[in-house]
Amino acid sequence: MSSTVTRTRLAIVAAAAGIAILAGCSSPAPAGKASAASCEPAKGKVTLQYWNTVPGMDKVVDLWNKKNPNIQVETKNISNDQYGIIGNALKAGKAPDLAQVGYDQLPNLRTQDAFVDASGCSAATATKSKFVPWTWSQTSFGDTGVFALPQDTGPMALYVRSDIFKKYGVAIPKTWDEYAAAAKKLHKADSDLTITYFDPNNAEWFNGLLWQNNAEMYSYSDDKWHVTVESDQSKQVTEYWQKLISDKLVRTDLAHGSTQMYAAYQKNQIASYVGAAWGYSMFRDNLPRQAGKWTIVPMPTWGANGASGNWGGSTVAFMRGSKHLYESVKFNTWLNTDPEALALENELGGLYPAANAGLQLPALSKGVPYYNNEKIFDVFAASSKKVDTRFAWGPTQKTVNLALQDAMAKAAAGDGTLTDALAAAQTAALKSMKDQAIPAAAGK
Amino acid sequence: MTDIATRATRVVESSVGRHRRSNGGGPRAGTVAAFLTPFFLPFVLFYLVPVGYALWQSFRVVRRTGGQYGTSYTTFGGFEQYVEVLQNSEFWASIGRIGLFGIVQVPVMLFVALIMALLLDTPLLRLKSFFRITAFMPYAVPGVIAAIMWSYLYSPQLSPVVDLLKGIGLEPDFLGPGAVLWSAANVSTWLWTGYNMLIMYSALQSIPQELYEAARIDGASNWTIAWWIKVPIIAPSIVLTTVFSIIGTLQLYAEPAVLRQISSNISSTFTPNMLAYAVASGNNYQQAAAISVIIAVITFVLSFGFMRLTSKKAGL
Incomplete structure (x- = not known):
């Protein structure tokens, strides 16, 4: 029957199409070893692509475009699936010139050959002194290049319901020991009250706590990664929180x-x-009725060590495939160091700047009405300067975070401890690096 | 069933034959192709090709030259990814979890659906179309929305249900480590019971009334008719809904993924699909592909195994 013939023919066409597509995907794209790219200004007008997740960033870019007719920038908001979209674009060879990348995802994307080293542009290396030290250390991978410029940070502090502390006669804690003692007092005074909550599914937050205690999770030397997720410093943190969880505080x-x-x-x-x-x-917008009840103080410290932690923040990375590195550096520098740009980003997007100049913004020097007109940003600025600069993220941070979360959730449910979760994260780090053929070993 | 199918095939063949005589082969083949292309082209592009790509990916491994930030490439790795998946205790834990889920949730849901279909089919019930629509309504709600809705009912901070239960002295923890699987099962049951009911109900509608009359003359009660006439006749629909439910269970993702937002007792590897997603998000696409292929094989074996097992009894 001819319908059979047609069906066969269709199947052949289909198979051929399939093979063609598969063949297209099958050739790995070998690229040259990463080294500083050349930095020649373009002749004539240039248009740059810049992908980000910051609300109101298009307005900041409008400001730039008005002042720089020859370097026009187009923005795209990728907040619905930031790393999915960047990853797919890289695979398709259609990455933008600049993209927003979180600090903890920098090594991961670099193992995917996502970045171009802008250290060939003297303008890029010259920005080093303009940023808070730890941010530069992460974007430059310990001064081995310039792969991104820091944009914003999340220096940590302690938000306190001063009215509740006052009501029960509990002093605001300065160290973690005092914090645990306060936890006990508050819970004893009111059994429905706890000093805080521990979200086991928030590795990013917990990493900030580890960072504060100088618990370096990764280092790189002798051509391989040294994984120390499980260390004395990190165990001190997990044991501390495990005790609070076990005591139901x-x-x-x-x-x-x-x-x-x-x-x-x-x-x-x-x-x-x-x-x-x-x-x-977040508190100002979601808990309007608690205005005036909150105060912000420095994060509790570990004894004599006065270090603070950082949670979140992003960079603007120089993406591989960009044909206009010189112009990208120019725009990226303006975007993240110019006071006018920083003020607008802070106003529209709520960004807390990574640039030293940003810490002196008028908006960040004023008292905030919700917090009793206290100058809360002074606390964050001081915190920012006390963040450990040696801390580095791993090349498979996402997988490690998931493993840490899953095991911390088990511990919170009474199955194992938070310290066991560190071991699980350590194992996941080594295994995921092996899966990605990244040379790694346990220990320093 | 078989008879009807054979007859239908014969009718189609004879009409095709007639058509062929009047028109000849050439243009007809073109017509068939024209009608089939809109189906086959997307089917090939968005079904066969991705399946083939996943299969191909699952046999690849990542290698790297030039140290940590050197160039990575993929190469043929044989069954390496499959071995890793099969040795992964998280994988087996997720399979065990949905196995337990399926063994409990599927029979409960189909039993409730069957009872509801039989009730709708009795002459005793009034307001039939109202009940039919009401029971079917949850199916119109997207799974993610349903899960979000239920998550508010489960959440101790927000739920009126939890407050009510507390009022009578109970301390329910719908999101606790032991309960959360069944909370997810409850969402699936709520979503899919009406749909399964409708399939069974439409099968009941096609039973000729004469059978009931004959049974009544023989002295059969409503209960006897339901159990000994209706259920055996609609057995093929019950088998069909079971197969759909088995497939649905193995692909479980939306309900637990949404509940995960509010309960840390759902891990990132709670179901096989969630595990595949977690692995892919760590750039290990090859291993995620291997997990997908294994889930597909298990689904295939279970559905066809179940159909074979029941085909004689159900008369399929």
């Missing part, structure tokens, strides 16, 4: 930023929040 049933979390704060069930600079607007 912190609750573990709230996810960060969830409606449930705000509901618990609204019901006065939680007395403090270990958070980052960008969190100030």
Whole structure:
């Protein structure tokens, strides 16, 4: 029957199409070893692509475009799937000139050959002194190049419901020991009240706590990664929180930023929040009725070590395939160091700048009405300067974060401890690096 | 069933034959192609090609030259990814979890659907179309929305249900480590019972009334008719809904993924599909592909195994 013939023919066409597509995908794209790219200005007008997730960034770019007719920038908001979109674009060879990348994702993307080294542009290397030291250390991978410029940071501090502390006669804690003692007092005074909550599904936050205790998780030497997720410093942190969880002094049933979390704060069930600079607007916008009840103080410290932690923040990375590195450096530098740009980003996008100049913005020197007109940004600026500069992220950070979260959740449910979770994360780090053929070993 | 199918085939063949005589072969083949292309082209592009690509990917491994930030490439790795998946305890834990889920949730859901279909089919029930629509309504709600809705009912901070239960002295924890799997199962059951009911109900509608009359003359009660006449006749639909449910269970993703937002007792590797997603998000696309292929094989074996097992009894 001819229908059979047609069907066969169709199948052949289909198979051929399939093979053609498969063949197209099958050739690996060998690229040259990463080294500083050349930095020649273009002749004539240039258009740059810049992908980001910052609200209002298009308005910041409009400002640039008005002043720079020869270097026009087009923005695209990729907040619905930031790394998915960047990853797919890289695979398709259609990456933008500049893209927003979180600090913790820099090594991961670099192992995918995502970046171009802009250290061939003297203008790029010259920006080093303009940024808070730890941010430069991460974007330059320990001064081995310039792969991104820092944009914003999340220096950590302690948000305190001063009215609750006052009501029960508890002093605001300065060290983690005092914090644990305060936790006990508050819970004893009111059994519905806990000092804070521990979200086991928030590795990014927990990494900030590890960072504060100088718990370096990765280092690189002798052509391989040294994985020290499980270390004495990190164990000190996990044991501390495990004790609070075991003694039921912190609750573990709230996810960060969830409606449930705000509901618990609204019901006065939680007395403090270990958070980052960008969190100030979360409380202001979601808990308007608690205006005037909050104060922000430095993060509790580990004894004599006065270090602070950082949670979140992003960079603007120089992406591989960009044909206009010179212009990209120019725009990127303006975007992240110019006071006018920084002020607008802070106003529209709530960014807390990584540039030293940004810390002196008028908007960041004023008292904030929600927080009793206190100059809360002074606390964050001081915190920012106390963040350990040696801390580095791993090349498979996402996988490690997931493993850490899954094991921390088990611990919160009574199956194992947070210290076991460190071991699980250590194992996941080594295994995922092996899967990606990245040379790695356990220990220093 | 078989008879009807054979007859239908014969009718189609004879009409095709007639058509061929009147028109000849050439233009007809073109017509067939024209009608089939809109189906086959997307089918090949968006189904066969991705499946083939996943299969091909699952046999690749990542290698790297020039140290940590050197160039990575993929090469043929045989069954390396499959071995890693099969040795991964998280994978087996996720399979065990949905196995337990399926063994409990699928029979409960189909039993409820069957009872509802039989009730709708009795002459005793009034407001039939109202009940039919109401029972089917949840199916119109997208799975993610349903899960978000239920997550508010489960959440101790926000749920009126939890408050009510607390009022009578209970301390429910719908999101606890032991309960959360069943909370997810409840969402699936709520979503899919009406859909399965409708398939069974439409099968019931096609049963000729004469059978019931004959049974009544023989003295059969409503209950006897339901159990000994209706259920055996609609057995093929029950088998069909079971197969759909098995496939659905193995692909479980939306409900637990949404509940994960509010409960840390759902891990990133809770179901096989979530595991595949977690692995892919760590750039290990090859291993994610291997997981997908294994899930597909298990689905295939279970669905066809179940159909074979029941085909004689169900008269398929």
